[in-house]
Amino acid sequence: MTSEYMRRALELAASVLGSTSPNPSVGCVLVREGRVVGEGATQPPGQAHAEVVALRAAGDAARGAVAYVTLEPHAHTGRTPPCTDALIAAGVRAVHAATLDPNPLVAGRGVDALRAAGIEVTVGDGEAESRRLLEGYVKYCATGLPFVVAKFAATLDGKIAASSGDSRWVAGEAARAWAHEFRTRVDAILCGVNNVLLDDPRLTARPGGVAAARQPLRVVADSRGRTPLDAKVLSPGGATLIATTGASPPDWRAAVERAGAEALVLPPDARGRVDLAALLRALGERGVLTLLVEGGGVLHASLFAAGLADKVHAIIAPKIVGGMRYPAVAGTGVARMADAIALHDVEVQRLGDDVAIVGYVAARGDA
Numbered sequence: 574m575t576s577e578y579m580r581r582a583l584e585l586a587a588s589v590l591g592s593t594s595p596n597p598s599v600g601c602v603l604v605r606e607g608r609v610v611g612e613g614a615t616q617p618p619g620q621a622h623a624e625v626v627a628l629r630a631a632g633d634a635a636r637g638a639v640a641y642v643t644l645e646p647h648a649h650t651g652r653t654p655p656c657t658d659a660l661i662a663a664g665v666r667a668v669h670a671a672t673l674d675p676n677p678l679v680a681g682r683g684v685d686a687l688r689a690a691g692i693e694v695t696v697g698d699g700e701a702e703s704r705r706l707l708e709g710y711v712k713y714c715a716t717g718l719p720f721v722v723a724k725f726a727a728t729l730d731g732k733i734a735a736s737s738g739d740s741r742w743v744a745g746e747a748a749r750a751w752a753h754e755f756r757t758r759v760d761a762i763l764c765g766v767n768n769v770l771l772d773d774p775r776l777t778a779r780p781g782g783v784a785a786a787r788q789p790l791r792v793v794a795d796s797r798g799r800t801p802l803d804a805k806v807l808s809p810g811g812a813t814l815i816a817t818t819g820a821s822p823p824d825w826r827a828a829v830e831r832a833g834a835e836a837l838v839l840p841p842d843a844r845g846r847v848d849l850a851a852l853l854r855a856l857g858e859r860g861v862l863t864l865l866v867e868g869g870g871v872l873h874a875s876l877f878a879a880g881l882a883d884k885v886h887a888i889i890a891p892k893i894v895g896g897m898r899y900p901a902v903a904g905t906g907v908a909r910m911a912d913a914i915a916l917h918d919v920e921v922q923r924l925g926d927d928v929a930i931v932g933y934v935a936a937r938g939d940a
């Protein structure tokens with residue numbers, strides 16, 4: 574059972590998801606004599622970590638306090654000095670860490686440093702919740718690749734657009750608000766070029782209709798350079814990367830760069846399209862911990878076929894459009910139901926008249 578103070582630390586960690594990458598989002602609560610004397614969450618890269626924010630808030634009251642931290646404090650000097658040193662110097666009596674840091678530079682060394690200084694340390698209070706919250710960071714530490722969430726809004730018959738390509742709107746207001754809120758928690762959003770041509774999305778995070786202060790990197794998979802230079806995805810409001818191949822015209826790539834975006838030439842896959850595995854590697858190198866793939870169906874088909882999706886956010890709207898065009902996941906599909914991609918740890922949420930289904934894709938070989 575997760576303790577009350579660790580639950581609060583997890584809430585603090587969740588509140589900064591998406592603003593700390595490539596650092597993990599961490600929360601810290603300092604408790605002395607049954608009273609919270611300081612709390613904090615990780616600040617943007619280069620600024621204070623959760624422990625330091627909480628220690629500053631507590632001041633002298635940190636002496637003899639117990640720290641509840643959602644991740645093992647780091648003992649190495651990165652962009653900021655070690656948090657273990659700050660906890661030791663402040664005279665904290667005990668540290669409860671939800672989980673060890675999967676970063677090989679930390680991995681147990683933070684705990685060792687605290688114990689060596691005579692601080693009592695436990696690990697495991699709120700571990701499952703913390704690792705879920707940090708799923709992007711955990712995968713990134715293990716692989717150098719972003720955690721990939723495939724998202725679509727589909728009708729009851731699995732269509733993401735009507736037969737003309739019109740998709741405004743598949744889902745209702747509550748589901749769209751939920752999706753915008755989620756965009757604030759990711760580092761990058763990817764879509765296929767057909768989506769740009771048919772829908773011209775801005776791909777920005779606008780929770781409550783207002784542009785978020787920090788915007789995810791906007792990424793378009795566009796093998797041949799079909800993104801129009803006046804596309805909204807190239808407009809101000811966020812950084813943009815167009816992932817392309819050598820098949821796109823060099824003039825177009827230069828124009829994309831003049832528009833302030835990056836035109837990244839990647840190797841083609843077997844069908845001449847942007848190699849998505851190479852794109853994930855490139856995004857990992859840019860510190861992207863979490864990538865939201867917003868379709869359309871042709872892009873999702875490649876993503877699932879290559880086994881690159883970790884999680885699915887499906888919004889299902891109680892509507893039927895019929896026809897054969899614009900399935901949520903295109904391609905040839907599997908021949909047998911037993912080969913369907915099944916999700917696990919599924920959560921279902923009602924959003925107005927729509928339903929959000931969230932679940933994890935089993936890693937290949939898990940079945």
Ligand SMILES: NC(=O)c1ccc[n+]([C@@H]2O[C@H](COP(=O)([O-])OP(=O)(O)OC[C@H]3O[C@@H](n4cnc5c(N)ncnc54)[C@H](OP(=O)(O)O)[C@@H]3O)[C@@H](O)[C@H]2O)c1
Pocket residue numbers: 724725726727732733734737738739740743764765766767768769771772794795796797798799842846847848849867868869870871872873875876899903
């Ligand atoms: N309801 C929703 O959630 C939702 C979300 C998104 C889109 N939509 C709708 O879906 C429609 C567009 O979807 P779509 O399925 O036709 O196309 P899409 O998935 O948006 O774009 C597919 C195109 O992306 C390019 N691409 C580059 N690398 C790729 C790769 N590795 N794998 C696959 N594609 C790659 C390809 O064009 P090149 O070969 O030229 O590069 C491909 O034809 C629009 O009507 C849009 O409004 C709905």
